[in-house]
Structure formats: structure tokens, C-alpha cells
Amino acid sequence: MFRRYPATMMRQSTGKLVVDVFTRGPNRTLSPVPGATVVVRERSNGTRQRQPVEALTTNDSGKTEEITLSAPPVELTQEPPQEQPYATYDIEIQAPGYTTLLIEGTQIFADTTAIQNVTLEPPGEMERQLNEIFIQPHTLWGSYPAKIPEDPIKPEPPPTGFIVLDEPVIPQYVIVHDGVPDDPNAPNYWVTFKDYVKNVASSEIFPTWPANTIRANVLAILSFTLNRVFTEWYRGKGKDFTITSSTAYDHAFFYGRNIYDSVSTIVDEIFVNYIKRPGYRQPLLTQYCDGVKVECPTWMTQWGSKNLGDQGLDAISILRSFYGQDIYLDTAVRVSGVPASFPGYNLTIGSSGAPVRTIQEQLNAISNSFPAIPKVRVDGNYGQQTADAVKKFQEVFNMPVNGIVDQPTWYRISDIYVGVTRLAELV
Known part of the structure; x- marks a missing residue:
């Protein structure tokens, strides 16, 4: 067959x-x-x-x-x-x-x-x-234009300039121009931020690689994308989009392509993080290449990151091997488009208070559209009933099933809640 x-x-x-x-x-x-x-x-x-x-x-x-x-x-x-x-x-x-x-x-x-x-x-x-x-061929198998080098640190104009944020914020959406920047006929796609990163990572690295290699590459994608958002790189040039799908300028993005559980789980875990150099507000424009078809001595190479992951290095050590020992990870001050930020601790059986009530209310709203997720009492107490509803939510939305509202589950529940009650699209 x-x-x-x-x-x-x-x-x-x-x-x-x-x-x-x-x-x-x-x-x-x-x-x-x-x-x-x-x-x-x-x-x-x-x-x-x-x-x-x-x-x-x-x-x-x-x-x-x-x-x-x-x-x-x-x-x-x-x-x-x-x-x-x-x-x-x-x-x-x-x-x-x-x-x-x-x-x-x-x-x-x-x-x-x-x-x-x-x-x-x-x-x-x-x-x-x-x-x-x-769906176009994977970039590690197909042939695509090499990245045109850019200065990894962009000028930071005063508040009256194009930068409208004091600190990086995770946007709800990015607008992807499906072509080179000056192609007026290429369509623009509104894509939720995490779905964009999952699409790019699934298009550019193999999902079978070591978890820390995937994590390092996802951090590079996150940081590059947030640099485009923070500096309003294309907006400042009069464009109506955030980023392009051209590998010569940005990342490979293939509208409608499939993603992978190994990639999705890691993106959900670390999507609020990005790479910085001391003394700069902006995320580092972390450029990279495959290191085989294209060489880039001062950037990360994807196959090089795979080899370091095989050796047992963690994600930040892999990244420092390419971008320098002075880089560090920072966390975005805010996630846009969600009703409430993660409280900073996991919710599990025995938890109580306003964050539990928020999750219970959101699960019930989601249940109206996804009836496999059972309704729960909205009482601010995290009991077995709430844990069972969380487990079903995690199963339905392809997450590790443990019945605990950790940071990835909190924001995934928030994403779907926004989706079923207001504007959203899974791509």
C-alpha cells in the first residue's frame, strides 16, 4: 500500500x-x-x-x-x-x-x-x-537563497523614532510577507506568534535532533523575529508586514505546513525568551546558516548546533559557541493578546485563588466549542475535576498530558480562549 x-x-x-x-x-x-x-x-x-x-x-x-x-x-x-x-x-x-x-x-x-x-x-x-x-521541501534538503548578512545590532532611535516599545513584548500576531520584501504581489498572512515560530522551526531543522539543539535553534528564531518586531524593521521602510518568508532576508515560512510535537513542545516552553547582548535593549538579530551548503563563520550553523547537542551541551552553551560568551537570555515583559499573564507558579491539585478561577472560566468557555473538554465548577479551587479538564485540554491540543497548568499550558489555554471568544486563527 x-x-x-x-x-x-x-x-x-x-x-x-x-x-x-x-x-x-x-x-x-x-x-x-x-x-x-x-x-x-x-x-x-x-x-x-x-x-x-x-x-x-x-x-x-x-x-x-x-x-x-x-x-x-x-x-x-x-x-x-x-x-x-x-x-x-x-x-x-x-x-x-x-x-x-x-x-x-x-x-x-x-x-x-x-x-x-x-x-x-x-x-x-x-x-x-x-x-x-x-508544502515546499525542507530547507536542509531543498535549495534556497543564503541569508544576506546584516548588522546583528540595529540602531536604536529615540522614542520619537520607529521603535514604539521600551522593552520587547511578545506580539499576538506577526504579519508574514510570503516573498521577498519588494514583491508587491506576494500575499501577507496574519499568523499567531507561536504558530509562526513552530512553522519556521519545522521548516528549517529536523525534529529528530537533540532537544537542546532544537531549543537553541528555536531561541535563535525567537530572537531574530523579536528583533524584527522590536525595531519595526520593515514598518520603518514603509512596508505593511513584520517579516518575510524569504531565506535571503528572514526565515523560511511555508503557509499551511505541518509542525512536529518535539518542536511544538519546546516553542510552548520558551516562546517568551530571547537572546541579548549586554548594553542593548533589542533582541539579538541571530542570523544562521546550515554550515554545509552555506558557510557563515560568525553565525550559528544548524549542523554545528546538532553536533554540539550530540555532545550534551545545553542550549545557551550551544548558542555561546557561535554568538560569543557575552550573550544571555532575557524574558519578554509581556505577552500580548492574552487576558492574564502566567502567575509565575504551576497550578495543580490543592492550588487556589484568582489564577485558578481564571483557568476554570477559560476552560468552560473553550468547552462551549470543544465539548470533549468537561465543564468545571468555577470556585477558585484546583481539584480533581479541574485537573481532569486540563488533561483533556492538553490531549485535544497536542500537549504533554499531566493535568498541571504550567506556563506552556497557561498560555495555550489563553490562546484557545481568545480564539473561541474573539479573533484567532491556527495556521
């Missing part, structure tokens, strides 16, 4: 896939699409196979069951690949009352779970009538 890759270490290599299907209602509020049909077909030599690998149906949360798919051996991702180190599959999503969407080229790596988020629109209402998405 689908290609059998050569077995490595006496086992067949496989990866996993889950598809989450959403739509946007009045005021662009977020809701799941239950009962959608999701058909998965393998691509071979760039051609879609006629025979489906799987035909799935979404549950009340808009989620398919997790399926196992054949993939090349994970060893192909541990050194610069000589053959494509991931399998590609096409995913067709149909639901009554919605435009059929075809995603071509979802990338499946061995020993990793791919998460394909999908947003369906009623007929005639899709942005630019988009009903087909083609």
Missing part, C-alpha cells in the same frame, strides 16, 4: 500523523469541524498515489486518530542527507458545507509525530479562494 523503506536496526521506520480540522465562525472565532473526512495518500517521486493509505473521520474536537506512516530511517536526519530524509503524503479534507482542501507534501519523519493543522472555509469565503496548499 505504501513504500517500505529499508529497515534499520531490525525495524521498519515509521512516523506518526494527527490532523486537526478547524473553521472560523462569526467574528473569526475558532471552532472544530467534527465529522470531516481526511484521506491520506503517499507521494512517490513527486506523484500522488491513487490508493489511500488511510481514510479518517474527525471527532467532536476536529481531531483524527493518530496514525502510523512509513518513513525513511531516522539515521538519514543525523548527518547532512544524501537522500530525502522524510516521506511526503497528500492530505485531502472534506466536510459538508466547506470547500475541500488538498494539502500536498506533508512531511513525515521517523520516530516523530507530525501535527497537521487545517482551517476550512465555506465555499467562496477562503482567502484568495485557496483550496490547495503545496
Whole structure:
């Protein structure tokens, strides 16, 4: 039914896939699409196979069951690949009352779970009538323009200049220009900040790499992006976007592509952090290259970071190996677009007070759209009922399931609460 890759270490290599299907209602509020049909077909030599690998149906949360798919051996991702180190599959999503969407080229790596988020629109209402998405090759496999070097520290004008923030703040959205800066025909996409970082990291590094390597690369992506936000780099040039999808200028961003659980978990953990040099307010413009197809002696190299992760270095040590020993990590003073900031401590059974009440109220609002998440008493006391609702939320939204509201869970609940009650879009 689908290609059998050569077995490595006496086992067949496989990866996993889950598809989450959403739509946007009045005021662009977020809701799941239950009962959608999701058909998965393998691509071979760039051609879609006629025979489906799987035909799935979404549950009340808009989620398919997790399926196992054949993939090349994970060893192909541990050194610069000589053959494509991931399998590609096409995913067709149909639901009554919605435009059929075809995603071509979802990338499946061995020993990793791919998460394909999908947003369906009623007929005639899709942005630019988009009903087909083609995911470009991963940057460590395909050919893309090298980054044009820039000064990593931008001028910081006085308050009357373009910088409108005293300290870096995590934005709710970034506006991604899907092309080079001066292409007037390239579309702009509004993408939530964390979803943007997850997209870039999934496009530019392999999800099978050591966790500290992924963490170091995510911090570089975060810092670079926040520099663009903080300095209003493109706004100051008269543009109407935050950042581009061109690797020559910024990062690779592929609209509609899948992400990976290993990447998503780390982004959720550290999205409020960024890299700085002493004496500067702005996040460091952390430029990098792969270090194989392109060399960049004063920047981080992705394959070099992988080798250091293999040696057991932590993320900040990896980063200092490339950007210098004086860099350090800082934390954004505020996260935009959320009703309340993380209280600074985890909420678990026995916790009480206003933060618990906030989470209970938000979970109940989310439950109106995602009924698999049970309603809870809003009493400010974190009991088993609240813990069970948190566990279900974590399961529905592809998070580690432990029933504890830590910082990643707090902000994910906030994101979805904002999504189901006001303006939001998962990309």
C-alpha cells in the first residue's frame, strides 16, 4: 500500500500523523469541524498515489486518530542527507458545507509525530479562494537563497523614532510577507506568534535532533523575529508586514505546513525568551546558516548546533559557541493578546485563588466549542475535576498530558480562549 523503506536496526521506520480540522465562525472565532473526512495518500517521486493509505473521520474536537506512516530511517536526519530524509503524503479534507482542501507534501519523519493543522472555509469565503496548499521541501534538503548578512545590532532611535516599545513584548500576531520584501504581489498572512515560530522551526531543522539543539535553534528564531518586531524593521521602510518568508532576508515560512510535537513542545516552553547582548535593549538579530551548503563563520550553523547537542551541551552553551560568551537570555515583559499573564507558579491539585478561577472560566468557555473538554465548577479551587479538564485540554491540543497548568499550558489555554471568544486563527 505504501513504500517500505529499508529497515534499520531490525525495524521498519515509521512516523506518526494527527490532523486537526478547524473553521472560523462569526467574528473569526475558532471552532472544530467534527465529522470531516481526511484521506491520506503517499507521494512517490513527486506523484500522488491513487490508493489511500488511510481514510479518517474527525471527532467532536476536529481531531483524527493518530496514525502510523512509513518513513525513511531516522539515521538519514543525523548527518547532512544524501537522500530525502522524510516521506511526503497528500492530505485531502472534506466536510459538508466547506470547500475541500488538498494539502500536498506533508512531511513525515521517523520516530516523530507530525501535527497537521487545517482551517476550512465555506465555499467562496477562503482567502484568495485557496483550496490547495503545496508544502515546499525542507530547507536542509531543498535549495534556497543564503541569508544576506546584516548588522546583528540595529540602531536604536529615540522614542520619537520607529521603535514604539521600551522593552520587547511578545506580539499576538506577526504579519508574514510570503516573498521577498519588494514583491508587491506576494500575499501577507496574519499568523499567531507561536504558530509562526513552530512553522519556521519545522521548516528549517529536523525534529529528530537533540532537544537542546532544537531549543537553541528555536531561541535563535525567537530572537531574530523579536528583533524584527522590536525595531519595526520593515514598518520603518514603509512596508505593511513584520517579516518575510524569504531565506535571503528572514526565515523560511511555508503557509499551511505541518509542525512536529518535539518542536511544538519546546516553542510552548520558551516562546517568551530571547537572546541579548549586554548594553542593548533589542533582541539579538541571530542570523544562521546550515554550515554545509552555506558557510557563515560568525553565525550559528544548524549542523554545528546538532553536533554540539550530540555532545550534551545545553542550549545557551550551544548558542555561546557561535554568538560569543557575552550573550544571555532575557524574558519578554509581556505577552500580548492574552487576558492574564502566567502567575509565575504551576497550578495543580490543592492550588487556589484568582489564577485558578481564571483557568476554570477559560476552560468552560473553550468547552462551549470543544465539548470533549468537561465543564468545571468555577470556585477558585484546583481539584480533581479541574485537573481532569486540563488533561483533556492538553490531549485535544497536542500537549504533554499531566493535568498541571504550567506556563506552556497557561498560555495555550489563553490562546484557545481568545480564539473561541474573539479573533484567532491556527495556521
